[in-house]
Amino acid sequence: MYQYPFYPLPPQPSTIAPQKKLLKDKYEVLQIELGSGTYGKVKLVLDHVDKKKFAIKIISKSYMKQIFATQHILNELNYLQGCKHKNIVEYIEHFEDRDNIYIVLEYCGQGTLEELIKKKQKFTEEEAFHYFYQIAQAILYLHEKDIVHRDIKADNILLQNSNVKVCDFNWSIFLPNGGKAKPCSCGTTQYMPPEVIKKEKHDKGVDIWALGILLYYMLHGELLFRAKQKEELNEKICNKQSIKFNEKVSKECLQLFQQMLAHQRRINIQQVLNSDWVIKMLKGKQSQNSLELTPIKCKSIGQESTRVSIVSDSSRFSNYKFTAKSLYTESPFKQNNLNQGVQHPMIVRSSALDQNNPAFRVEKRYFY
Numbered sequence: 001m002y003q004y005p006f007y008p009l010p011p012q013p014s015t016i017a018p019q020k021k022l023l024k025d026k027y028e029v030l031q032i033e034l035g036s037g038t039y040g041k042v043k044l045v046l047d048h049v050d051k052k053k054f055a056i057k058i059i060s061k062s063y064m065k066q067i068f069a070t071q072h073i074l075n076e077l078n079y080l081q082g083c084k085h086k087n088i089v090e091y092i093e094h095f096e097d098r099d100n101i102y103i104v105l106e107y108c109g110q111g112t113l114e115e116l117i118k119k120k121q122k123f124t125e126e127e128a129f130h131y132f133y134q135i136a137q138a139i140l141y142l143h144e145k146d147i148v149h150r151d152i153k154a155d156n157i158l159l160q161n162s163n164v165k166v167c168d169f170n171w172s173i174f175l176p177n178g179g180k181a182k183p184c185s186c187g188t189t190q191y192m193p194p195e196v197i198k199k200e201k202h203d204k205g206v207d208i209w210a211l212g213i214l215l216y217y218m219l220h221g222e223l224l225f226r227a228k229q230k231e232e233l234n235e236k237i238c239n240k241q242s243i244k245f246n247e248k249v250s251k252e253c254l255q256l257f258q259q260m261l262a263h264q265r266r267i268n269i270q271q272v273l274n275s276d277w278v279i280k281m282l283k284g285k286q287s288q289n290s291l292e293l294t295p296i297k298c299k300s301i302g303q304e305s306t307r308v309s310i311v312s313d314s315s316r317f318s319n320y321k322f323t324a325k326s327l328y329t330e331s332p333f334k335q336n337n338l339n340q341g342v343q344h345p346m347i348v349r350s351s352a353l354d355q356n357n358p359a360f361r362v363e364k365r366y367f368y
């Protein structure tokens with residue numbers, strides 16, 4: 001029989017039920033069902049005090065008897081509690097009564113990305129980028145914390161006023177020090193990379209592959225790999241079938257697909273965010289919103305380039321002070337040479353941070 005591997009958790013204490021509390025003491029449960037899963041239902045509740053809306057996951061204790069259920073719920077609790085990011089659904093609290101475990105989450109009222117794709121059929125590149133960029137920011141945050149989500153898919157992307165909130169950490173895993181996860185069949189088949197299908201060890205690359213599949217889905221209205229039988233689906237994923245793209249997809253986007261869906265040497269999330277397509281789309285957004293970027297003047301020394309780049313809002317990058325005075329700062333982004341697989345640090349000779357939107361920065365870079 002296939003052995004389900006143990007999932008390491010990030011180093012923080014977690015128990016399923018820290019306190020006994022009655023649901024009705026704090027919340028009014030509305031008869032609106034937001035969704036359901038194998039564990040039970042997700043309902044809309046109102047806080048008694050300020051009437052604020054929340055979503056509550058009601059997990060039946062009888063479900064906890066099922067194989068692996070405890071590990072999945074522990075994962076969900078641990079990672080939700082440990083993550084605070086504007087593109088990750090916010091954990092509020094959890095408690096239990098005799099029959100159920102309850103997880104209270106921020107309410108995302110606009111449904112899921114899956115529902116939106118079904119409704120809209122196809123997104124333009126600009127529309128797809130709006131969601132893609134936010135999901136990529138969530139993945140960047142997770143990967144910096146050495147957390148791999150392992151079930152990135154349209155159903156796990158909640159929408160709140162067109163903001164993206166990644167949810168469902170059932171399959172997530174903590175992989176510190178560039179570690180690899182033991183082989184296991186995790187996530188959702190259509191979004192699984194070849195290494196997971198082939199039951200090989202895997203790493204953060206699974207989220208990159210899934211993000212590529214999701215981007216294709218948004219742009220085409222259908223999943224890249226589809227088949228009636230599981231075996232056929234597995235074969236399509238593993239045997240580099242030639243991928244048919246909508247002819248309107250730009251060359252920068254095609255290049256990014258290729259790099260995200262690479263069987264070997266897949267790019268990482270920083271490289272995704274620093275790809276030509278992302279930069280092109282950010283520039284487009286910038287001109288649409290007429291954001292003003294302070295021009296920078298710099299003497300030419302060595303090989304220099306000017307480009308719009310992205311400042312992560314993560315704590316690691318936020319220490320960088322990207323102002324016009326920040327000469328010779330090392331960029332958080334690396335100059336990647338895909339052919340040789342080497343990453344060169346970049347020196348930012350000067351840069352300007354957009355005052356209205358910290359996602360934009362102009363850098364004069366000196367590659368060495």
Ligand code: AMP
Nearest residue numbers: 034035036037042055105106107108168
């Ligand atoms: P999950 O078990 O996390 O995959 O949730 C199942 C479904 O419940 C989702 O597909 C959503 O439709 C809904 N749902 C889950 N969490 C929330 C939330 N925080 N706000 C609104 N709907 C949610």
